Amino acid sequence: MLKLIKNGKVHAPDYLEQKDILLIGDKIGYIAEQIDEPKNFVDIEVIDASGKLVVPGFIDSHVHILGGGGEGGFKTRTPEIQLTDLTRGGVTTVVGCLGTDGTTRSMAGLLAKARGLEEEGITTFIYTGNYAVPVRTITGNIQDDIIMIDKVIGVGEIAISDHRSAQPTVQEITRIAAEARVGGILSGKAGIVNIHVGSGSRKVDFLLDIAENTEIPIKQFVPTHMNRNQELFEQAIYYAKKGGIVDFTTSSIKKSTDHGEVKSSKALKRMLEEKIDIHQITFTSDGQGSLPEFDENGNYLGLGVGKVISLYQEVRDAVLDEGVAIETAIRVITSNPADLLKLNGKGYIKAQYDADLVLLNQDDLQIDTVIAKGQTMILHGDILVKGTFE
Ligand SMILES: CC(C)C[C@H](NC(=O)C[C@H](N)C(=O)O)C(=O)O
Ligand SMILES: [Zn+2]
Ligand SMILES: [Zn+2]
Numbered sequence: 001m002l003k004l005i006k007n008g009k010v011h012a013p014d015y016l017e018q019k020d021i022l023l024i025g026d027k028i029g030y031i032a033e034q035i036d037e038p039k040n041f042v043d044i045e046v047i048d049a050s051g052k053l054v055v056p057g058f059i060d061s062h063v064h065i066l067g068g069g070g071e072g073g074f075k076t077r078t079p080e081i082q083l084t085d086l087t088r089g090g091v092t093t094v095v096g097c098l099g100t101d102g103t104t105r106s107m108a109g110l111l112a113k114a115r116g117l118e119e120e121g122i123t124t125f126i127y128t129g130n131y132a133v134p135v136r137t138i139t140g141n142i143q144d145d146i147i148m149i150d151k152v153i154g155v156g157e158i159a160i161s162d163h164r165s166a167q168p169t170v171q172e173i174t175r176i177a178a179e180a181r182v183g184g185i186l187s188g189k190a191g192i193v194n195i196h197v198g199s200g201s202r203k204v205d206f207l208l209d210i211a212e213n214t215e216i217p218i219k220q221f222v223p224t225h226m227n228r229n230q231e232l233f234e235q236a237i238y239y240a241k242k243g244g245i246v247d248f249t250t251s252s253i254k255k256s257t258d259h260g261e262v263k264s265s266k267a268l269k270r271m272l273e274e275k276i277d278i279h280q281i282t283f284t285s286d287g288q289g290s291l292p293e294f295d296e297n298g299n300y301l302g303l304g305v306g307k308v309i310s311l312y313q314e315v316r317d318a319v320l321d322e323g324v325a326i327e328t329a330i331r332v333i334t335s336n337p338a339d340l341l342k343l344n345g346k347g348y349i350k351a352q353y354d355a356d357l358v359l360l361n362q363d364d365l366q367i368d369t370v371i372a373k374g375q376t377m378i379l380h381g382d383i384l385v386k387g388t389f390e
Helices: 083-087 107-120 142-148 170-187 205-213 230-241 264-273 309-320 326-333 335-340
Strands: 002-011 015-024 027-032 044-048 052-056 058-063 091-096 123-128 152-160 192-197 221-224 246-249 281-284 290-294 300-305 357-361 367-372 375-379
Touching: 002 326, 002 357, 044 375, 052 326, 058 246, 058 281, 058 309, 058 326, 058 335, 083 091, 083 107, 091 107, 091 367, 107 123, 123 142, 142 152, 142 170, 152 170, 170 192, 170 205, 205 221, 221 246, 230 246, 230 264, 246 264, 264 281, 264 309, 264 326, 281 309, 281 326, 281 335, 309 326, 326 335
Parallel strands: 002 044, 002 052, 058 091, 091 123, 123 152, 152 192, 192 221, 246 281
Antiparallel strands: 002 015, 015 027, 052 357, 290 300, 357 367, 367 375
16 A cells, blocks of 8 residues: 655644654655655555645553553543553554553453554554562563563553552662563563652662662663652752653642642753753653542552553643754654664655654644554544444
């Protein structure tokens, strides 16, 4: 199947100005000043991108695709994701994870859901484990999961500094990172440890300790929710200046009880003002994850549900409200997760890369068209492909 995307302003994320892009099957074939349909040739679908920006498909590297939650009892177990929850947010690659509940949500279920979404048209990966330590794997061993199961790219989300964590020791987190790292090395994967950072006073002290006192590189960890309250966000700046990766959660509880969360778009702006390298920053949505609230004694107050749609909304706010350049801001949901998680063929508009693209209206930066693995999922605002049960 051939698709020709004409006249778009391309942010690959580097700005390539106006280019035509020829998609060949599920790959980007050619990018050139001008590509015209030959006469008397096979059928080519032409998409006119005049007045549009063309950017790489978005990567949401922390989504509870199987559903999550449960912190308020069984009725608060959140619903699993549907395909268009992802594609409406421009997401063409997702990394699924489990959270607090590793009993009624299993790794087998997470892998099956990831495979289901892949069959429905997007690219999926998963982290093995959930909040708990020891890590509940598929094969019984972290290294074996990463080496033997294609979709497993690392471990997570492992909870620290949280009243819902397993209260792991630094040694336990070190051992998990060591196993993930070697599993990654032996399989050509990132072997990243996705760390859930709670509201506890120890913040990411564990990770600074490990980076300081072991051979584990600081970039083996991706600590998420680093904008969940002001004091953690201040440490995020310090942690990034030590070379660490910082991930901000774009879904938000409106009235957060944690001394107020820092809106992701504002967090990004502040990090750039602090001269942090953009390549160390990612956004994830925590989609379908629960956003529970607890009082200072850890009593449950209520919960919301994360939304994938917030991922790009926060990037758009960073551009429109905080004055961050689009080719900078877009990196946090395209080339940065692709590079950090070693997602081959993802995150860039380049020949031979996967045909994952999003077209944005030039005037309001709203999502217009979404193409995943060469298939048009949304065209000029119309949803063309829905999930099996949508
Ligand atoms: C960052 C805050 C607002 C949300 C965050 N969500 C999760 O970690 C996922 C959730 N526990 C689940 O298992 O579905 C939290 O609970 O702290
Ligand atoms: Zn979390
Ligand atoms: Zn989560």
